[in-house]
Every structure is written in structure tokens, then in C-alpha cells.
Amino acid sequence: MKLKKIIMVIGLAIILAGCNKSASTLDMKGASNSLDEKYQNMTLMSEKELEGIYNQDITLMEEYIIKSSENQDGNFYALIKVKSENKEKVKNNMNEMFSILENQSSLYSPEAVNLIKNKLATSVGDYLIYIVSENNEEMYNVVKEYIN
Numbered sequence: 001m002k003l004k005k006i007i008m009v010i011g012l013a014i015i016l017a018g019c020n021k022s023a024s025t026l027d028m029k030g031a032s033n034s035l036d037e038k039y040q041n042m043t044l045m046s047e048k049e050l051e052g053i054y055n056q057d058i059t060l061m062e063e064y065i066i067k068s069s070e071n072q073d074g075n076f077y078a079l080i081k082v083k084s085e086n087k088e089k090v091k092n093n094m095n096e097m098f099s100i101l102e103n104q105s106s107l108y109s110p111e112a113v114n115l116i117k118n119k120l121a122t123s124v125g126d127y128l129i130y131i132v133s134e135n136n137e138e139m140y141n142v143v144k145e146y147i148n
């Protein structure tokens with residue numbers, strides 16, 4: 001009888017441990033460094049630029065790395081950690097930012113506009129990931145190497 005109880009307790013503990021899925025984390029700095037090796041001439045967007053030009057409310061972001069190409073060729077990536085209650089607001093703000101980027105790019109580069117329209121936008125746990133490049137999947141695979 002005692003052995004049955006011990007086995008049941010162990011079995012229940014294993015089941016409960018299996019159901020407790022840990023939250024995903026992203027090593028944003030590591031991913032950014034690896035992306036910078038693949039992209040050329042990427043520059044970090046300033047807080048002033050994000051808020052003033054692109055209407056981003058960075059107070060909704062816990063942490064972020066947002067970079068665009070100095071060559072204005074459409075290459076762009078954003079790695080953003082948000083609290084779950086702010087996720088939809090940040091997504092909407094980023095959609096607005098991409099509209100602004102499209103309008104700016106339409107003045108000088110139809111190719112950049114196509115890249116922006118075909119962006120990769122996804123989320124992993126509390127992280128929002130945006131990639132604009134000629135090969136979004138390849139760049140996303142770089143980011144996935146830094147997700148735990």
C-alpha cells in the first residue's frame with residue numbers, strides 16, 4: 001500500500017513537472033550581434049528617432065534593439081521584449097512604423113518597399129521579432145539560435 005502511494009506521488013510529480021512549460025527567453029544582444037554579421041551597415045535607432053519620427057511608445061517596451069540599414073536599402077530588424085499586457089499595443093505601433101517606413105522608402109526605392117511589405121513578424125513568449133531583408137527566413141534562423 002505504501003509503495004503504491006509513493007509510486008502515485010512520483011508519477012504525479014512527473015506529470016506536473018512536464019506540464020510546467022518554462023517561458024522562452026531570447027538573448028537579444030547575442031542575436032543582434034549575429035544579425036549584424038549578416039546584414040551590412042546596420043545602425044541602432046535612437047529613442048528620439050523612434051518616438052519622434054515613428055510614433056513608438058518605448059515605455060511599453062521592457063527592452064529593445066531596433067536597427068535599420070544606413071544604406072536605406074530596406075534592411076531592418078527589431079527585437080522587442082514586452083509585458084504581455086502591452087503586446088498588442090506594441091504590435092499596432094510597429095505596424096504604424098512599417099507604414100511610415102514604406103512611405104519613406106517609396107520616395108527612393110520600390111525594392112525597399114517590397115522588402116518591408118514582405119517582412120517577417122512573429123512573437124516568441126514575451127518577445128516580438130520583426131525582420132526585413134531579402135531572406136527573412138535565413139535571418140530568423142539566426143535569431144532562433146538565441147531562443148531558449
